[in-house]
Amino acid sequence: MTVTIKDVAKKANVAPSTVSRVIADNPSISEKTKRRVRKVMAELGYHPNLNARSLANQTTKTIGLVMPSSASKAFQNPFFPEVIRGISSFAHGEEYSLYMSTGETEEEIFNGVVKMVQGRQIGGIILLYSRMNDRILEYLHRQNFPFVLIGKPYERKEEITYIDNDNYVAAREVTEYLISLGHKRIAFIGGDSDLLVTKDRLAGMADALKLADISLPAEYVLNLGFLRESGQKAVEELMTLDAQPTAIIATDDLIGLGVLSALSEKGISVPEDISIVSFNNVLLSEIANPPLTTVDVNIYQLGYEAAKYLVDKIEHCETSPKCIIIPHKLVKRQTCNEILK
Amino acid sequence: MTVTIKDVAKKANVAPSTVSRVIADNPSISEKTKRRVRKVMAELGYHPNLNARSLANQTTKTIGLVMPSSASKAFQNPFFPEVIRGISSFAHGEEYSLYMSTGETEEEIFNGVVKMVQGRQIGGIILLYSRMNDRILEYLHRQNFPFVLIGKPYERKEEITYIDNDNYVAAREVTEYLISLGHKRIAFIGGDSDLLVTKDRLAGMADALKLADISLPAEYVLNLGFLRESGQKAVEELMTLDAQPTAIIATDDLIGLGVLSALSEKGISVPEDISIVSFNNVLLSEIANPPLTTVDVNIYQLGYEAAKYLVDKIEHCETSPKCIIIPHKLVKRQTCNEILK
């Protein structure tokens, strides 16, 4: 039924191995037979069975993707499509495809990873998030299976290849910017507190503040998850304070949006009454109303480089771990005002 | 190095075929040996090589996903993560995984599809978009390869299984709602005009208008792609008109957001000066400022059902094409006002 390498071989009067070599463009086959074989392949509509190939040579040109538990709606964050676009773009150039397992809980996801690793379905893995004490990361590292991390490893930084922004510096810059505008009461709204981005950005902010001799009261630091409610709840809490902040740093555009909308519901105007800076520069931060001032972290690039270094690892057995830092850039739009007093 | 079925067989003192049967939970193996074999599998940390399995039995539990050309940033629309979440959820229950090829241009995507189909990497395909004259759809249909469509086929409706909303009715309802609020000058901003959703929604709106004896001038119908600019440009055009619309129907929340922000830039307030309804009820429509009145099309459900019917097709050779309509619901938030005059 399906046309195999044998059919091609027969029709082209060569051995199956020759056909195989033609597919691999092996230099030891004469141009003449190559042409002939290729012609037959086209005529017959031959396409290699990739399972058979993978089985025979113990490799597969596919990359596994691991997202944070999709049950958590974090997945709705446009960050992910965008990293994937970056990954996909590099992958395509190298003829790699992408594979996703389908768990929802942490346990299921872990099992999915084991299954695709041991089941030999993928040649390497990209972790699209980074959190503390990650079981999956532990497993991959122990297995010595090729993987790269988007974000920063919690421990063993020297043994793991990861692609990240300099979130510490980015947050520092953002804070300094706010300070330069005259802000002294600056609040921080983060995503999940076990995510490393959250930690790094908070650290950067705290240091910038300290350097400027500005205090960061505990009530100004909120970690409420990555979603809308995060922004909403944060605003509730912040606004009951005696000393209300004049500026807010949100670790994610989605949170920034939530803050924006919560503020507007309360009749507080941005940037007149309060300034906001968020992170990521997702498409919709520009559509926001008013458009968000945000740190462009080059999401696409994060994905692209991740794929690149992973393929490197897979194909060239590139084993020495690397740390790749993608540049960021503050995009000033309309949510920050100077404070005069 | 890797532990195979033979290793297990040896250690459990049975034949490889027996192990294979244990994996398949074949009833003709005694519970006793099943237990024994399973124990050995656990001890050895055995995991089946899925390539080998696929090769041997010519099936594979993975679903291919096809998105619209990711070069077009349509992919940034949170619609996709959400459908995928739905797909993933059902798929997981059936132990299916997901596979994506990585093309960017139409041509590349098409080749990717052929490769995964002929390469026997996937057992079926879900098309996450539906447009006119789609080459991929043609191909799959001709090959008689199991696939389902999210959206509506342009032709041969009776031969294709598709999951869709009743976009025509939804648009009618939305329009009637607007009419009931007193609006008579209603504009339509659609995504790509060769997408079938756009057509259906426009048709529904047009009919509702006709029924109410309200005209729909050509200048009121804009199709400018799915993105932010779409909303922006549309507002530009609409606002130069002599008879400016008092309400806008946008076929997508992202467009709705764009409109919102463009309007606010011009100092036009929503819903006081102009009303907006959009479609999809993506997470961020709720975060919008003001929160968007939108049609919840149950994106997750679209994905879930798509996966369900695809698996049905694959496993039970369910061949008779079906049309599944997912219910929609108008979610009234804060972008529509009554018009008094």
Next chain:
DNA sequence: ATGAAAGCGCTAACAT
């Protein structure tokens, strides 16, 4: 209830 053996479609020594 279990084993032996052939074969899925391909690659990779090893020959020639």
Next chain:
DNA sequence: ATGTTAGCGCTTTCAT
């Protein structure tokens, strides 16, 4: 430069 052959790890008749 090309053919022969033996697997890759699994499933599945066909025996027993």
